[in-house]
Amino acid sequence: MRILAAMSGGVDSAVAAARAVEAGHDVTGVHLALSRAGGTLRTGSRGCCTIEDAMDARRAADMLGIPFYVWDFSERFRDDVIDDFISEYQAGRTPNPCMRCNEKIKFAALLERALELGFDAVCTGHYATLVSTSDGLELHRASDNAKDQSYVLGVLTAEQLAHTYFPLGETPSKALVRAEAAERGLSVAQKPDSHDICFIPDGDTRGWLAEKVGAEQGEILDRNGDVVGSHDGAHAFTVGQRRGLRLGVPAPDGKPRFVLEVRPVTNTVVVGPKEALAIGEISGARHSWAGAAPVSPEFDCDVQIRAHSEPVPARATVAEDGVTVVPDVPLDGVAPGQTAVLYVGTRVLGQFTIDRTVSAVPVDA
Known part of the structure; x- marks a missing residue:
């Protein structure tokens, strides 16, 4: 296959590209420039889209002997991720910019351009697996639960999954990925993981929002x-x-x-009181299915409301106006704007943006 490897400059995407090359695919590396602030440099382990990251990605591509390009997606990133982040906060919701980036940038804008240029799939360093069934591809959790990133991929559709390649999904641990990077001579082998919101590199979300919205x-x-x-x-x-x-x-x-x-x-x-944070029901109109949609409008599942939270058994109902989920035990501190990802076993069934929450504790309690 012709593979476009999205290379963030981190160890995961570098090893994913290396594995794609080793598997015999025709691989081209690309780094997404998501900011037009030319002087942006990485601060510790914050961020993932800086000048330093672009240089690290280029060095990895050179080591692998593959073509490498930097594509400017800064305008699309501003419109679809940053502006959305601001407007969601202005509306009193708590958005997840990583979900929007995966949905709108990495597996929409990037994949669209890749297909236009004749590539068969986009390769990333996400920890998740794809399983082929008689009903089509299914998205599943990674074998390493500690590094599982299937939650932030819950926005992917069946069409996008058909053109996606996750070489790291079966790797038992991140330590093995770092060891492999070192064996391959990749300079990013011990590079710290990125965290926090990449477009707020100093981590001061409150100050950043105050500057943007007053x-x-x-x-x-x-x-x-x-x-x-x-x-x-x-x-x-x-x-x-x-x-x-x-x-x-x-x-x-x-x-x-x-x-x-x-x-x-x-x-x-x-x-x-803390007890009032217990949520007994959530619902949302904007939803999608990661592969085949559920056969029945009502079904048992697990619901996960944060990237690293524990899944909770629940009952889901799908109607014309969206999805409603009633967990077996109350969810803690859910906010409108968060994403609820539904699982059946290890499979990602789909997701929805939470519009409404119902407290499990009455006001006069």
């Missing part, structure tokens, strides 16, 4: 609507947050309070 003082309310404090901008708060609330009125029971809801229209934040 800050306006508002009220902090309890679940009964009583004012218990003030804030400098609702966008700076996320559901489940405990620190930095600066409440002027203590809780009657003296226990800490947590952010339960962010209301951007009124610029208010609602706080309450």
Whole structure:
């Protein structure tokens, strides 16, 4: 096959490209330039799309003896990921930019261009596996649960899976990938993993949002609507947050309070007891299936609401207006804007963006 290897500059994508070459494929490497800030340099292990990363990707491609290009996707990244991130926060939701990047950039914009240029598939260093069945390809968890990245790939469709290649999915551990990189002479063998939001390299999300959307003082309310404090901008708060609330009125029971809801229209934040973070139902209109759609409109599954959270057994219902999931035990601290990924065993069935949550604890409890 003609393979376009997406090379971020990290060890995973470098080894994935190396394995594609070793498997006999015709491989071309590409690094995506997602920022037009020409002086951007990597800060510690933050970020994944800097000048240093592009140079590391080029060195890996040279070592593998494959053609290498840098493609400027900065405008598309700004429109589909950064602007979406800002607008979601302005709407009081908690977005996942990595999901949007996979959905809109790596497996939409990149794959579209790859197919236009005659490539058969895009290769990445994600830890996930593809299984061929009589119903088509299925997306499954990686063999290494600690590194499993199937959650952030839950947005992929059947058509995208048909042109995707994950060489690392069966690797038992990240340590083995690093050892393999060292054996191959790749300079990124011990490079730290990237983390946090790549377009906020210093990790100060609150400060970055304040600069982008401004800050306006508002009220902090309890679940009964009583004012218990003030804030400098609702966008700076996320559901489940405990620190930095600066409440002027203590809780009657003296226990800490947590952010339960962010209301951007009124610029208010609602706080309450930790128990009120327990969510008994979630639903969302925007959904997709990673392969064949479920046969029945109601089915048992596992639901996962964060990249590294534990899956929870649940009952899902699919209707014209979206997907509703009722977990067997309440979910903790779910916020609208998060992505719920549905699994059946190790298989990724699909995903939806959470629009609505229902607390498992009544207001007067």
